[in-house]
Amino acid sequence: MSNAPRTSHANRRFDSGHTDDLTAFLAQSPTPYHAVASAARMLEKAGFRQVEETAAWDGEAGGRYVLRGGAIIAWYVPQDATPATPYRIVGAHTDSPNLRVKPLPDTGANGWRQVAVEIYGGTLLNTWLDRDLGIAGRLTLRDGSTRLVNVDRPLLRVPQLAIHLDRQVNEGLKLDKQRHMTPVWGLGTPREGDLMAFLADEAGLSAADVTGWDLMVHSVEAPAYLGADRELLAGPRMDNLLSVHAGAAALAAVAAxxxxxxxxxxxxxxxxxxxxxxxxxxDGPLLGSVLERSVFARGGTYEDRARAYAGTVCLSSDTGHAVHPNYVERHEPGHHPMPNGGPILKVNVNQRYATDGTGRAVFAAACERAGVPWQTFVSNNAMPCGTTIGPITAARHGIATVDIGVAILSMHSARELCGSEDPHLLASALAAFLAE
Structure with missing residues:
Protein backbone atom coordinates (compact mmCIF):
# COMPACT_ATOMS: atom_id res chain seq x y z
CA MET A 1 0.00 0.00 0.00
CA SER A 2 1.45 3.37 -1.03
CA ASN A 3 0.35 6.70 0.39
CA ALA A 4 1.21 9.76 -1.68
CA PRO A 5 1.89 13.02 0.18
CA ARG A 6 -0.23 16.09 -0.32
CA THR A 7 2.74 18.42 -0.29
CA SER A 8 5.59 18.87 -2.76
CA HIS A 9 8.71 16.74 -2.67
CA ALA A 10 10.63 20.03 -2.68
CA ASN A 11 9.94 20.15 1.07
CA ARG A 12 12.34 17.28 1.83
CA ARG A 13 15.06 18.19 4.30
CA PHE A 14 17.53 15.68 2.88
CA ASP A 15 18.61 14.64 -0.62
CA SER A 16 20.78 11.97 -2.20
CA GLY A 17 23.84 13.39 -0.45
CA HIS A 18 22.43 11.85 2.72
CA THR A 19 22.66 8.38 1.17
CA ASP A 20 26.25 9.05 0.13
CA ASP A 21 27.00 9.96 3.74
CA LEU A 22 25.27 6.77 4.90
CA THR A 23 27.72 4.66 2.90
CA ALA A 24 30.62 6.25 4.80
CA PHE A 25 28.77 5.78 8.10
CA LEU A 26 28.28 2.06 7.40
CA ALA A 27 31.91 1.59 6.45
CA GLN A 28 33.12 3.42 9.58
CA SER A 29 30.83 1.47 11.91
CA PRO A 30 31.66 -2.26 11.90
CA THR A 31 30.50 -2.66 15.52
CA PRO A 32 27.96 -0.99 17.85
CA TYR A 33 30.86 0.78 19.60
CA HIS A 34 32.05 2.30 16.34
CA ALA A 35 28.47 3.17 15.36
CA VAL A 36 27.85 5.27 18.47
CA ALA A 37 31.23 6.97 17.98
CA SER A 38 30.23 7.80 14.39
CA ALA A 39 26.84 9.14 15.53
CA ALA A 40 28.51 11.21 18.24
CA ARG A 41 30.79 12.83 15.66
CA MET A 42 27.74 13.81 13.59
CA LEU A 43 26.12 15.39 16.64
CA GLU A 44 29.26 17.17 17.81
CA LYS A 45 29.45 18.92 14.44
CA ALA A 46 25.96 20.27 15.24
CA GLY A 47 27.10 21.58 18.63
CA PHE A 48 26.08 18.70 20.89
CA ARG A 49 28.34 17.90 23.84
CA GLN A 50 28.89 14.66 25.69
CA VAL A 51 27.80 14.42 29.33
CA GLU A 52 28.91 11.72 31.73
CA GLU A 53 26.33 9.71 33.64
CA THR A 54 28.45 10.04 36.78
CA ALA A 55 28.48 13.85 36.58
CA ALA A 56 25.83 16.33 37.75
CA TRP A 57 23.60 17.56 34.91
CA ASP A 58 22.39 21.10 34.37
CA GLY A 59 19.11 22.25 32.85
CA GLU A 60 20.56 24.65 30.29
CA ALA A 61 19.32 24.70 26.73
CA GLY A 62 21.34 22.90 24.06
CA GLY A 63 22.29 19.50 22.72
CA ARG A 64 23.73 16.68 24.82
CA TYR A 65 24.46 13.00 24.44
CA VAL A 66 25.34 10.05 26.67
CA LEU A 67 27.42 7.08 25.54
CA ARG A 68 27.26 3.75 27.28
CA GLY A 69 29.01 0.90 25.49
CA GLY A 70 27.18 0.36 22.21
CA ALA A 71 24.28 2.71 23.03
CA ILE A 72 23.81 6.46 22.58
CA ILE A 73 21.04 8.69 23.92
CA ALA A 74 21.09 12.25 22.55
CA TRP A 75 18.65 15.09 23.13
CA TYR A 76 18.24 18.81 22.49
CA VAL A 77 16.62 21.09 25.10
CA PRO A 78 14.97 24.15 23.48
CA GLN A 79 15.45 27.54 25.11
CA ASP A 80 11.88 27.76 26.44
CA ALA A 81 11.46 24.12 27.50
CA THR A 82 9.74 23.52 30.84
CA PRO A 83 10.21 20.51 33.13
CA ALA A 84 6.95 19.05 31.72
CA THR A 85 7.82 19.55 28.04
CA PRO A 86 7.16 16.23 26.23
CA TYR A 87 9.74 14.37 24.17
CA ARG A 88 9.75 13.28 20.54
CA ILE A 89 11.95 10.16 20.37
CA VAL A 90 13.51 8.34 17.43
CA GLY A 91 14.38 4.84 18.61
CA ALA A 92 16.79 2.50 16.82
CA HIS A 93 19.44 -0.14 17.53
CA THR A 94 23.15 -0.32 16.81
CA ASP A 95 23.76 -4.08 16.73
CA SER A 96 23.52 -6.46 13.76
CA PRO A 97 23.68 -10.26 13.50
CA ASN A 98 27.27 -11.39 13.02
CA LEU A 99 30.09 -13.63 14.25
CA ARG A 100 31.62 -12.65 17.59
CA VAL A 101 34.97 -13.69 19.02
CA LYS A 102 34.92 -16.16 21.91
CA PRO A 103 36.80 -15.54 25.19
CA LEU A 104 39.55 -18.00 24.19
CA PRO A 105 39.84 -17.18 20.50
CA ASP A 106 42.98 -19.00 19.38
CA THR A 107 42.03 -22.33 17.88
CA GLY A 108 42.71 -24.47 14.82
CA ALA A 109 43.66 -27.93 13.63
CA ASN A 110 45.57 -29.82 10.95
CA GLY A 111 48.01 -27.00 10.26
CA TRP A 112 45.42 -24.18 10.21
CA ARG A 113 45.21 -21.24 12.60
CA GLN A 114 41.61 -20.23 13.24
CA VAL A 115 39.55 -17.85 15.39
CA ALA A 116 36.80 -19.26 17.60
CA VAL A 117 33.53 -17.38 17.09
CA GLU A 118 30.02 -17.42 18.53
CA ILE A 119 26.91 -16.72 16.45
CA TYR A 120 25.21 -13.45 17.46
CA GLY A 121 21.53 -12.94 16.64
CA GLY A 122 19.55 -14.45 13.78
CA THR A 123 22.41 -14.55 11.29
CA LEU A 124 22.02 -15.82 7.72
CA LEU A 125 25.01 -18.10 8.09
CA ASN A 126 25.63 -18.84 4.42
CA THR A 127 26.19 -15.13 3.67
CA TRP A 128 29.38 -15.23 5.76
CA LEU A 129 30.97 -17.97 3.67
CA ASP A 130 33.88 -17.21 1.33
CA ARG A 131 33.95 -13.48 2.21
CA ASP A 132 37.00 -11.40 3.06
CA LEU A 133 36.50 -10.54 6.70
CA GLY A 134 37.99 -8.01 9.08
CA ILE A 135 37.75 -7.87 12.85
CA ALA A 136 36.78 -4.94 15.05
CA GLY A 137 35.47 -4.04 18.46
CA ARG A 138 36.45 -2.75 21.87
CA LEU A 139 39.55 -3.53 23.92
CA THR A 140 39.44 -2.95 27.68
CA LEU A 141 42.70 -2.03 29.37
CA ARG A 142 44.03 -2.85 32.80
CA ASP A 143 43.07 0.61 34.10
CA GLY A 144 39.44 0.17 33.00
CA SER A 145 39.64 2.43 29.96
CA THR A 146 38.62 1.20 26.52
CA ARG A 147 40.08 1.53 23.04
CA LEU A 148 38.35 0.87 19.73
CA VAL A 149 40.12 -1.32 17.21
CA ASN A 150 39.23 -1.91 13.56
CA VAL A 151 41.22 -4.15 11.25
CA ASP A 152 39.30 -3.20 8.12
CA ARG A 153 41.20 -5.32 5.64
CA PRO A 154 41.04 -8.99 4.62
CA LEU A 155 42.13 -10.98 7.67
CA LEU A 156 39.81 -13.97 8.04
CA ARG A 157 37.64 -16.21 5.88
CA VAL A 158 35.05 -18.92 6.51
CA PRO A 159 35.85 -21.29 3.63
CA GLN A 160 33.02 -23.31 2.15
CA LEU A 161 33.49 -26.97 1.32
CA ALA A 162 34.13 -27.56 -2.39
CA ILE A 163 31.24 -29.03 -4.37
CA HIS A 164 33.45 -32.01 -5.25
CA LEU A 165 33.36 -32.98 -1.55
CA ASP A 166 29.64 -32.30 -1.13
CA ARG A 167 27.81 -33.20 -4.34
CA GLN A 168 24.40 -32.51 -2.80
CA VAL A 169 25.19 -29.00 -1.57
CA ASN A 170 22.95 -27.32 -4.15
CA GLU A 171 20.05 -29.46 -2.96
CA GLY A 172 20.22 -27.80 0.44
CA LEU A 173 23.10 -26.36 2.46
CA LYS A 174 23.08 -27.22 6.17
CA LEU A 175 25.69 -25.51 8.33
CA ASP A 176 26.66 -26.61 11.81
CA LYS A 177 27.23 -23.43 13.84
CA GLN A 178 30.02 -25.00 15.88
CA ARG A 179 31.92 -27.02 13.25
CA HIS A 180 31.46 -25.10 10.01
CA MET A 181 31.61 -21.39 10.92
CA THR A 182 35.12 -21.08 12.36
CA PRO A 183 37.20 -18.65 10.23
CA VAL A 184 40.77 -19.34 9.18
CA TRP A 185 43.42 -16.63 9.44
CA GLY A 186 46.71 -18.38 8.87
CA LEU A 187 48.82 -21.51 8.80
CA GLY A 188 50.73 -23.19 11.59
CA THR A 189 50.04 -24.18 15.18
CA PRO A 190 47.59 -21.96 17.11
CA ARG A 191 49.11 -20.37 20.20
CA GLU A 192 47.22 -18.80 23.09
CA GLY A 193 47.40 -15.02 22.92
CA ASP A 194 48.16 -14.75 19.21
CA LEU A 195 45.00 -12.87 18.24
CA MET A 196 45.12 -10.47 21.18
CA ALA A 197 48.79 -9.72 20.56
CA PHE A 198 47.98 -8.95 16.93
CA LEU A 199 45.01 -6.70 17.76
CA ALA A 200 46.85 -4.90 20.55
CA ASP A 201 49.63 -4.11 18.11
CA GLU A 202 47.06 -2.86 15.57
CA ALA A 203 45.67 -0.51 18.24
CA GLY A 204 49.12 0.68 19.32
CA LEU A 205 48.88 -1.05 22.70
CA SER A 206 50.84 -3.57 24.70
CA ALA A 207 49.16 -6.98 24.79
CA ALA A 208 49.85 -7.14 28.53
CA ASP A 209 47.63 -4.10 29.06
CA VAL A 210 44.60 -5.67 27.34
CA THR A 211 42.54 -7.54 29.93
CA GLY A 212 39.12 -7.66 28.23
CA TRP A 213 37.61 -7.48 24.76
CA ASP A 214 34.34 -7.39 22.83
CA LEU A 215 35.21 -8.28 19.25
CA MET A 216 33.30 -9.21 16.13
CA VAL A 217 33.86 -10.08 12.51
CA HIS A 218 32.72 -7.93 9.57
CA SER A 219 32.79 -8.04 5.79
CA VAL A 220 35.36 -5.59 4.41
CA GLU A 221 33.50 -5.13 1.10
CA ALA A 222 32.50 -1.47 0.78
CA PRO A 223 28.86 -0.32 0.40
CA ALA A 224 27.97 0.20 -3.26
CA TYR A 225 25.19 1.51 -5.49
CA LEU A 226 23.60 -1.05 -7.82
CA GLY A 227 21.81 -0.76 -11.15
CA ALA A 228 22.19 1.31 -14.28
CA ASP A 229 20.49 4.24 -12.52
CA ARG A 230 21.98 3.59 -9.06
CA GLU A 231 18.49 2.84 -7.76
CA LEU A 232 19.68 0.36 -5.14
CA LEU A 233 22.24 0.39 -2.35
CA ALA A 234 24.00 -2.72 -1.06
CA GLY A 235 25.91 -2.71 2.19
CA PRO A 236 26.43 -4.22 5.63
CA ARG A 237 24.52 -3.56 8.84
CA MET A 238 21.64 -1.60 7.27
CA ASP A 239 19.61 -3.37 9.95
CA ASN A 240 19.77 -1.08 11.73
CA LEU A 241 22.51 1.50 11.19
CA LEU A 242 20.43 2.98 8.38
CA SER A 243 18.00 4.18 11.08
CA VAL A 244 20.74 5.26 13.51
CA HIS A 245 22.32 7.43 10.82
CA ALA A 246 18.95 8.88 9.75
CA GLY A 247 18.02 9.62 13.36
CA ALA A 248 21.32 11.37 14.12
CA ALA A 249 21.06 13.44 10.93
CA ALA A 250 17.45 14.39 11.70
CA LEU A 251 18.25 15.37 15.29
CA ALA A 252 21.20 17.52 14.21
CA ALA A 253 19.06 19.23 11.57
CA VAL A 254 16.12 20.14 13.82
CA ALA A 255 18.45 21.33 16.59
CA ALA A 256 20.06 23.74 14.14
CA ASP A 283 14.68 -3.34 27.93
CA GLY A 284 17.20 -1.79 30.32
CA PRO A 285 16.89 1.44 32.36
CA LEU A 286 19.06 3.72 30.20
CA LEU A 287 16.40 5.68 28.31
CA GLY A 288 14.17 6.16 31.34
CA SER A 289 17.12 7.29 33.45
CA VAL A 290 18.22 9.88 30.86
CA LEU A 291 14.73 11.29 30.35
CA GLU A 292 14.08 11.49 34.09
CA ARG A 293 17.38 13.20 34.79
CA SER A 294 16.65 15.72 32.04
CA VAL A 295 13.33 16.57 33.71
CA PHE A 296 14.92 16.89 37.15
CA ALA A 297 17.86 18.93 35.82
CA ARG A 298 15.31 21.51 34.66
CA GLY A 299 13.87 21.73 38.18
CA GLY A 300 11.08 19.23 37.59
CA THR A 301 9.27 16.85 39.90
CA TYR A 302 7.82 13.36 39.44
CA GLU A 303 4.57 15.08 38.49
CA ASP A 304 6.41 16.93 35.71
CA ARG A 305 7.99 13.65 34.62
CA ALA A 306 4.58 11.99 34.40
CA ARG A 307 3.19 14.89 32.38
CA ALA A 308 6.19 14.86 30.03
CA TYR A 309 5.91 11.10 29.44
CA ALA A 310 2.16 11.33 28.86
CA GLY A 311 2.74 13.71 25.96
CA THR A 312 5.75 11.83 24.54
CA VAL A 313 5.76 9.85 21.27
CA CYS A 314 8.47 7.48 20.02
CA LEU A 315 9.04 6.42 16.42
CA SER A 316 10.79 3.05 16.64
CA SER A 317 12.70 2.94 13.35
CA ASP A 318 13.98 -0.41 12.13
CA THR A 319 14.24 -2.11 8.77
CA GLY A 320 11.35 -4.18 7.39
CA HIS A 321 10.82 -6.54 4.49
CA ALA A 322 10.48 -5.31 0.92
CA VAL A 323 8.51 -7.67 -1.31
CA HIS A 324 10.92 -10.26 -2.70
CA PRO A 325 10.42 -10.89 -6.43
CA ASN A 326 11.50 -14.54 -6.12
CA TYR A 327 9.41 -15.33 -3.03
CA VAL A 328 6.23 -13.28 -3.43
CA GLU A 329 4.16 -16.02 -1.76
CA ARG A 330 5.96 -15.35 1.54
CA HIS A 331 4.45 -11.84 1.76
CA GLU A 332 1.00 -10.57 2.71
CA PRO A 333 -0.83 -10.27 -0.64
CA GLY A 334 -2.24 -6.79 -0.02
CA HIS A 335 0.93 -5.22 1.39
CA HIS A 336 3.98 -5.22 -0.88
CA PRO A 337 6.44 -2.49 0.19
CA MET A 338 8.86 -1.54 -2.57
CA PRO A 339 12.32 0.04 -2.48
CA ASN A 340 12.22 3.82 -3.03
CA GLY A 341 8.54 3.89 -2.09
CA GLY A 342 9.32 5.75 1.11
CA PRO A 343 9.44 4.60 4.74
CA ILE A 344 7.11 1.86 5.94
CA LEU A 345 4.58 1.80 8.77
CA LYS A 346 4.86 -1.60 10.51
CA VAL A 347 1.65 -3.07 11.92
CA ASN A 348 0.96 -6.24 13.92
CA VAL A 349 -2.17 -6.60 16.04
CA ASN A 350 -0.44 -9.09 18.36
CA GLN A 351 1.93 -6.32 19.50
CA ARG A 352 5.05 -7.55 17.77
CA TYR A 353 4.97 -3.95 16.56
CA ALA A 354 3.60 -1.17 18.77
CA THR A 355 1.68 0.74 16.06
CA ASP A 356 -2.02 1.51 16.51
CA GLY A 357 -4.40 3.81 14.64
CA THR A 358 -3.33 6.87 16.62
CA GLY A 359 0.30 6.12 15.86
CA ARG A 360 -0.52 5.72 12.19
CA ALA A 361 -1.94 9.25 12.22
CA VAL A 362 1.24 10.63 13.85
CA PHE A 363 3.45 8.98 11.23
CA ALA A 364 1.22 10.00 8.33
CA ALA A 365 1.26 13.62 9.51
CA ALA A 366 5.08 13.64 9.72
CA CYS A 367 5.41 12.23 6.21
CA GLU A 368 2.91 14.76 4.88
CA ARG A 369 4.82 17.66 6.44
CA ALA A 370 8.07 16.31 4.95
CA GLY A 371 6.54 15.72 1.51
CA VAL A 372 7.51 12.03 1.72
CA PRO A 373 5.54 9.02 0.40
CA TRP A 374 5.05 6.08 2.75
CA GLN A 375 3.98 2.45 2.71
CA THR A 376 2.47 -0.13 5.07
CA PHE A 377 3.98 -3.48 6.09
CA VAL A 378 2.00 -6.39 7.55
CA SER A 379 3.27 -9.97 7.79
CA ASN A 380 1.66 -12.89 6.00
CA ASN A 381 -0.65 -14.58 8.53
CA ALA A 382 1.10 -17.90 7.94
CA MET A 383 4.58 -16.47 8.69
CA PRO A 384 5.92 -15.56 12.16
CA CYS A 385 6.38 -11.82 12.63
CA GLY A 386 9.61 -10.34 13.91
CA THR A 387 9.67 -7.63 16.54
CA THR A 388 11.57 -4.46 17.47
CA ILE A 389 12.37 -2.17 20.38
CA GLY A 390 8.94 -0.58 19.83
CA PRO A 391 6.79 -2.80 22.08
CA ILE A 392 9.55 -2.86 24.71
CA THR A 393 9.75 0.95 24.79
CA ALA A 394 5.98 1.29 25.00
CA ALA A 395 5.61 -1.24 27.81
CA ARG A 396 8.65 -0.25 29.86
CA HIS A 397 8.10 3.52 29.85
CA GLY A 398 4.39 3.93 29.11
CA ILE A 399 5.28 5.97 26.03
CA ALA A 400 3.12 6.02 22.89
CA THR A 401 5.21 4.21 20.25
CA VAL A 402 4.94 3.71 16.50
CA ASP A 403 6.97 1.14 14.53
CA ILE A 404 8.35 2.33 11.19
CA GLY A 405 11.42 1.80 9.02
CA VAL A 406 12.78 1.19 5.54
CA ALA A 407 11.95 -1.82 3.36
CA ILE A 408 15.00 -3.93 2.49
CA LEU A 409 15.93 -7.30 1.01
CA SER A 410 18.40 -9.82 2.48
CA MET A 411 17.69 -8.83 6.08
CA HIS A 412 20.26 -10.33 8.49
CA SER A 413 22.64 -11.09 5.65
CA ALA A 414 26.26 -9.99 5.85
CA ARG A 415 25.24 -7.63 3.03
CA GLU A 416 21.73 -6.16 2.73
CA LEU A 417 19.91 -4.22 -0.01
CA CYS A 418 17.69 -1.13 0.03
CA GLY A 419 16.46 1.55 -2.36
CA SER A 420 18.98 4.38 -2.68
CA GLU A 421 16.29 7.04 -2.12
CA ASP A 422 14.80 5.52 1.02
CA PRO A 423 17.52 6.58 3.50
CA HIS A 424 17.01 10.29 2.82
CA LEU A 425 13.22 9.87 2.66
CA LEU A 426 13.34 8.29 6.12
CA ALA A 427 15.58 11.05 7.48
CA SER A 428 13.16 13.66 6.12
CA ALA A 429 10.20 11.99 7.83
CA LEU A 430 12.12 11.69 11.12
CA ALA A 431 13.12 15.36 11.00
CA ALA A 432 9.50 16.39 10.42
CA PHE A 433 8.43 14.23 13.39
CA LEU A 434 11.09 15.64 15.70
CA ALA A 435 10.36 19.22 14.67
CA GLU A 436 6.63 18.98 15.33
Missing part, protein backbone atom coordinates in the same frame (compact mmCIF):
# COMPACT_ATOMS: atom_id res chain seq x y z
CA UNK A 257 16.68 25.06 12.97
CA UNK A 258 15.28 25.81 16.42
CA UNK A 259 11.66 26.75 17.18
CA UNK A 260 10.93 23.35 18.73
CA UNK A 261 7.80 22.63 20.77
CA UNK A 262 9.10 19.33 22.11
CA UNK A 263 12.47 17.94 23.21
CA UNK A 264 13.82 15.81 20.30
CA UNK A 265 15.67 12.63 21.28
CA UNK A 266 17.69 9.92 19.54
CA UNK A 267 17.79 6.63 21.47
CA UNK A 268 19.97 4.01 19.75
CA UNK A 269 20.32 0.81 21.79
CA UNK A 270 22.53 -2.27 21.65
CA UNK A 271 21.44 -5.94 21.84
CA UNK A 272 18.11 -5.68 19.98
CA UNK A 273 19.04 -8.73 17.94
CA UNK A 274 19.11 -10.96 21.02
CA UNK A 275 16.25 -9.58 23.13
CA UNK A 276 17.35 -6.12 24.37
CA UNK A 277 17.89 -7.31 27.95
CA UNK A 278 21.09 -5.54 28.94
CA UNK A 279 22.17 -2.27 30.51
CA UNK A 280 22.55 -0.86 26.98
CA UNK A 281 19.44 -2.53 25.55
CA UNK A 282 15.95 -1.08 25.13
Missing amino acids: EGGLQHIPVLAAFDHEENGSQSDTGA
